Amino acid sequence: MTTLEKLKEILSECKGEELDITPETTFEELEFDSLDKVDIVMQIEEAYDISLGENMQLSTVGELIEKIDEAVANK
Numbered sequence: 001m002t003t004l005e006k007l008k009e010i011l012s013e014c015k016g017e018e019l020d021i022t023p024e025t026t027f028e029e030l031e032f033d034s035l036d037k038v039d040i041v042m043q044i045e046e047a048y049d050i051s052l053g054e055n056m057q058l059s060t061v062g063e064l065i066e067k068i069d070e071a072v073a074n075k
Contacts, residue, residue, distance in 0.1 A: 022061065
């Protein structure tokens with residue numbers, strides 16, 4: 001499963017509906033608020049056994065994928 005596929009699964013679960021996302025999809029388009037983003041980060045950290053740190057200023061799914069892949073590579 002690619003990072004995009006896993007992230008789609010996590011984001012869809014958080015939103016409560018099947019989402020169609022691409023690396024260019026913005027979190028604004030998905031209408032996630034700050035609390036949603038905290039929940040998403042916690043789910044990602046648990047799924048990948050990584051730490052993404054705090055205060056991530058990410059606007060697109062692609063930026064989050066890069067951050068996840070970087071954390072996994074440095075694990």
